[in-house]
Amino acid sequence: MGPLYSTIAPPTQQSYRMILWGLTTNISFAAIKIGGGLLGHSHALLADGLESLLDVLNSFLNGIAYKAAQQPPDAEHPYGHGKIESLAGIFGGGLLIFSGIIIGRTAFSQIASPPPQHPSSFTLLILIVVILIKGLLSQTMLRKNQELNSSLLHADAWHHRSDAMTSLAAFIGISLTLTGIPAFRTADNWAAIFSCGIIILNGVYILRNTAKEIMDARVSEDMVNSMLEVAKSIPGVKSVEKCRVRKSGVSLLADLHVRVNGDLSVREGHQISHNVIHHLLANDPRLRDITVHLEPD
Ligand SMILES: [Zn+2]
Ligand SMILES: [Zn+2]
Known part of the structure; x- marks a missing residue:
């Protein structure tokens, strides 16, 4: 009689490689955006960069949890270690909501008294490159996934697409501020607040799915x-x-x-x-x- 315990098949080599490519992109974008946001005095670019940084942290967290969840059952955990993924979900989702509120509050508090400096125009150049690469990345992932059919890759592709949208919002916000029209003076801050909204929504989404798992919600x-x-x-x-x-x-x-x-x-x-x-x-x-x-x- 064969074993009554089966291990789940890991994502295929190919989809795994695509996800790693996305992670590498996020790491370099986080550094470029945060650096550019600080040097170029743009709240929107800074918030966008922090979003990328949180993406990287969550990817590492999920990777570690995934590895740990593969561990076969032992004396201490006779049902296996799968629930560690729910723990990672609570932590990751909570981190996103917390960071979104903190970053959003800073951007919001400056709307009443905007700093004298305008964002530098080179921040727009960074964002154009980011939007193009992210858009291309999500497009390639979705096309590849038509044959690979991995739900992990699918979710990742859509996240890259949502990242491109946040960057587009930052681009619009900075452009409006740079027009010099008084009404658009705080557009950069509003774009940053929009990014924070996306960060918080992502956190809520992760927490909601995790809660379903913890409550043993029925499967399809x-x-x-x-x-x-x-x-x-x-x-x-x-x-x-x-x-x-x-x-x-x-x-x-x-x-x-x-x-x-x-x-x-x-x-x-x-x-x-x-x-x-x-x-x-x-x-x-x-x-x-x-x-x-x-x-x-
Ligand atoms: Zn038996
Ligand atoms: Zn993201």
């Missing part, structure tokens, strides 16, 4: 239905009474109540339950741990 109906189909197709299974699935990090844990002929021997019934487990594990790589309870008919 399609997933449960396909499990029922597989279980019912196993010889000896008369019906499936109950099928519960919950998410633990990147993996899923499930328990099923299966009805079989009540006159079978313990050995025969046990064999059927193992067949059910092995077919379910083979059918969906996200499933990691399955318990089958037998009901006599």
